[in-house]
Amino acid sequence: MLRFLVIAVLPGIHCAIGYGLANSMLIEGDDGNIIIDTLESREAATELQKDFQVISSKPVVAIIYTHNHADHVFGAEVLAGNNLSNVKVYSHSKTQKILDATLGIVQQITYQRAARQFGMYLTSENDGINNGIGLNLKYNKDSTSALLYPTNTFDTDRWNLTIAGRDFVLYHAPGETDDQIVIYMPKENVLFAADNIYKAFPNIYAIRGTTTRDAIQWVSSLDLMRNLRSEYLIPSHTKPISGAEYIYETITIYRDAMQFVHDQTVRFMNKGFSPDEIIGNKLIQLPKRLKEHPYLQEFYGTVDWSIRGIFDQYLGWYSGKSSDLNPDAPNVRAQNLIRLGGGSKKVFESAQVAYSEQKYQWCLELTEALCIYPEDLNKSEIIQLQVSTLQKLASLQTSANGRNWYLTKSLEIQGLIEIKPSPAQVTKTILNSSLKKLFMLLSVNLNYHKANDINQLVLFHFQDTNEKFSIHIRNGIADVKYQWPENIQSNPIDMIIEVIKEEIWKQVIARIKNPLTCLSNDEIILKDGNGEITPELVVQFLTFLSMFTSE
Template sequence: MLKRLCLLLICLLLAAPALATQPPGDAPPDPRLIEHNKDFPKEVIKLTDGVYVAVGYGLANSALIVGDGGNIIVDTMESVEEALPVREAFAKLSDQPVKAIIYTHNHPDHVFGAAAFAAGGEPLVVSHSSTNYFLDRFLNTISPATSTRAMRMFGPLLPAGYHINSGIGPHLGYKPGMTIGLLRPTKTFDDKLELEVAGVKMLLFHAPGETDDQINIWLPDKKALFIGDNFYKTFPNLYTIRGTSYRDVTKWVASLDKARDLRPEYLVLGHTLPLKGADEIYKSLTNYRDAIQFVHDQTVRGINQDKSAGQIAAEVKLPKHLAEDPYLIEYYGMVPWSVRSIYDGYMGWYSGKARDLFPLPLPEQAALMAELAGGPDKLLAAAQKALDKGQAQWALELGDDVLQLQPENAQARALKVKAIKALVTGGVNANARNYLLTCALETEGGLTIPKADKKKVASEVIRAVPIARVFETMMVNLDPQKSAESDILVVFSFPDLKADYSAHLRRGVVEIRQRPSAKPDVVLTMDSNAFKEFMAGKIKAKKALSPEYAKVEGDPMKLMMFLEMFK
């Protein structure tokens, strides 16, 4: 069960092409997407005295602030291996020890290389108070879905020729065997924090936007602002197609207003090149916040006009001066995706239209569509006709309908691939390009997204997961058919934590409580870390439940029956 928590991490670590293929002669990108590579050259840029930014070494940037007798690192790359070249480059500028590491937010490309910069020392690690929560949730209950989507969106599995960039950086820098060097925050705050490290005065303040735990860092003596992922050189990911909880765009706008009001002369971004010049920065931030507000306001306007999310997404277009702003080209986020997310954030999934209240399942829709067309062959012919007419989206939908009915239909599969590549052709959005081309290669059978290998999960990673998360994952991995007639109460006792948890499996549901509420059928007593490794598959059941590791009181067969329900 815990292995589900670790799936996203493992998939990221295994991000390498599954099968090499020839570079494509089709699906060319918009030339602007190729030109966008210039926004993350691999170099360390001096922004002002004592402030340097490493750009293009991985998906995110890392920054160095040189103090008196010590250095400060802001964001730390996506792994120790990706961080080491940055650390070496920074060392050429200042070989002082790192006194503090600051996380602007919880995303792995900003935090997983921290140990490389610490270099065995014990620097202060600073973040928002909620960052630890989000770090834990990163290995969350829906990680199997988000991990698969992330592999498609960032495109690390794409062979040479397909991948242009990842929208906000050159690539997602995860490869087999890379080391996760996360250091947990040791100093946190809620609203704002005045801090002085190595003589450098800083104001850290909460600035929710792309993430709820986002912070900005203001150096008043240098007029430099570190804005994290609330601003980068592309239309923002107000919604991400890899899947995430709702991003409150009104809070994002308010955070950008706080940043504008400081009138920074230097702006350090979490992705893409930093900016210089107070007027240029103010103008860019103003346009950025205006674009976000425009999409929000026009979406709400459409909602109040009783329009569906699809209708509004088709209608909302940025004003010309914003659409042409170089910082608002849709390399990463897209306006239609944002509209749909804002709609869902206010109204939920239902469009308000009668036809959408009880939508047919896809297989049933496909069967009825085929019947209407005169059979799967006629449906496939209609899909081909749509593709020939340049109606790639319609061709993709019809081709998918055929595959719903005939999964092994090679002709439908080939048509689907052509339709996907036609959708991609000329597109400027890296996320859409990477996602769709990965789907095309999966459809062809030329690429396989790696599955979790629990043996590759480090014990340190497993042990860092809070015990409550293990039980949360247990709840969503219960097999409803196996457990339909079962009623078993198990108490898990962890002497090292001085805590007991009860798990009441009750006909398709398992209720978790921190304190037992009734007489249990079984009590399992063991060390919490051993329990985590057992649940992750690092320790086999026979060994884990032996007297060496555990004490079982009650009916051991009921315990085994209980555990079998979660496979």
């Protein structure tokens, strides 16, 4: 069964509408093909390449990333095909920086939260339906990445390119991401819109965990896009549309909805309202013409989440409500709530009543408190009621993101799934990382309890690349520098770690190689501050490594 519906938008311009999340575009050039965006995994791209090969057997000479999101970049190596070594990868200059950040220090939590938002573990058997702007994100613990890093980047407002006889204008158009670009083909009057517009309300804040997307900056990019007056618009999600006037009107109403939510949120913020008050009192409702427009249905982003995100963007996490300034710990709040309700049995009865009265949000809050402080209740009964509540809340959600989150959490609390990258995925990430990125990861993986009373300066030298790093453990932090101290004699050095090849260190970090084996094979050589090799350094080295654990 084919995974993709490939539409010929114009001669030589094809849009592959995936059974996954994002689309990929094939543009036939004179002596080679250009790919715009590359899907979310090696496995998804392998299927797509078969379809593209049927259309054109010319070699791929260029790949253009519209932005950094995984569903746009993780299939690149596959789609580059046999011409991999000659393929140029174009993007904005910010793309690689963002990739390094998101694939690095917060990868563990972003993987988990993205799995909930996109319903990566949901199937037709457990009510998985879609992602709001696509069917499924085809990425799970068994998937692999085929990412290629950009080779050609720009940091100006626009970049004119001719590739394989085709003319392109790349515009920096920050919206859903800061590195977002839209691509215009002037001769064909085609605009590739990236993720700046899709057939759903814009995702100004993504519950998988992002900073709030700057609504006014996004609006400005939409103005740029509508003023191009393109005849064809090809979003990276959902189907292409045609007709210059229809496209202009669609982009206009999309940007107007975004500005409306932004401006009204700021208006009520300035009146002293908190996000809960703005949303709970329904102070902001889209005007009828916006609310009913097919491109503004809340299948993906929502007005309420946008309000919270915009508030946080301007004023931060604090709502302004005095009781939110220093809230009780969750276990204390749960205990107080249950005591107020007359004990766990009565609170559980109240939760059951709330469920029967379809007050699912209140039932969820009560069952969450009971799970923290169950007293003498059977916890399995609490979990079962919470599961039923999450499923009811999911059924009431218009946004696929919210629906997927509720359903995924219901599977998690039953112990039916565990969301985390597979060991193979973690290992591959480490082996494909630069040394600089790995040392950056060390600082955020320091167990400060183990390092609390330690003051230690450790130097690293990688003999094959001649790269040098220093790590100063002090005050419960790891101060990582991408060089040795300027005056090495004036700094008390505790240990110098000489590594024969950077690959050896990566294998130690990935737990492929035992550090003791590396020492015995002279793949890692330990020296003290005077350059002497002493037996005591082995224990010091192992103690040093033990501080960088998740335990």
